[in-house]
Amino acid sequence: MSSSRHALQVDAGIALVPRHPGDAAEMFALLDRHRVALHEWLTWIDATHTIGDVRRQAQFSQTQFEQLLGFDYSIRNDGAIAGAIGLYHVDWSSRNAQMGYWLAPAARGRGLLTRAAGAITSHAFESLNLHRLEIRCVIENAKSRAVAERLGYELEGTLRESYLLHGTFRDLALYAMTAGGWSALAR
DSSP: OOTGGGOEEOSSSEEEEEOOGGGHHHHHHHHHHTHHHHHTTOSGGGGOOSHHHHHHHHHHHHHHHHTTSOEEEEEEETTEEEEEEEEEEEETTTTEEEEEEEEOGGGTTSSHHHHHHHHHHHHHHHTSOOOEEEEEEETTOHHHHHHHHHTTOEEEEEEEEEEEETTEEEEEEEEEEEHHHHHHTTO
């Protein structure tokens, strides 16, 4: 399955490109450079020690993509990897999925992640024919929550102590969007 064939062009500078093992060195360098900042909200960063770890994750992501079980993309800004975004826990019988994302600190504050999340939301509803998307983020993660809110995702509630983050159970904010809701926003 060709990565470029399934890329989503967000705008002139931003593309969402399916994760690929060939990008492991670039992705690892980004993760390693921003390890401390990413650690605050991401548990998997502690298990990512080598390029091989990133390559294995990309291989797993490719398999998930090919089997239509998950859609994991690198966010490329002007050609360079700036973060990642994807659709996970895809349930085709109920036509829903969860969206997850992260962005390197140097790329934050310019609306890049909001535009990427908007593009993947449109793709999920218009091309994949999903009906509902959820975004779950730690209550205190104001920047992640702001992405969901800027896009019009509705806060449906709190999932109490549902995420184990660095040894402590944390509450998650649950945001959701439906295909009809997205269409009504006239994106």
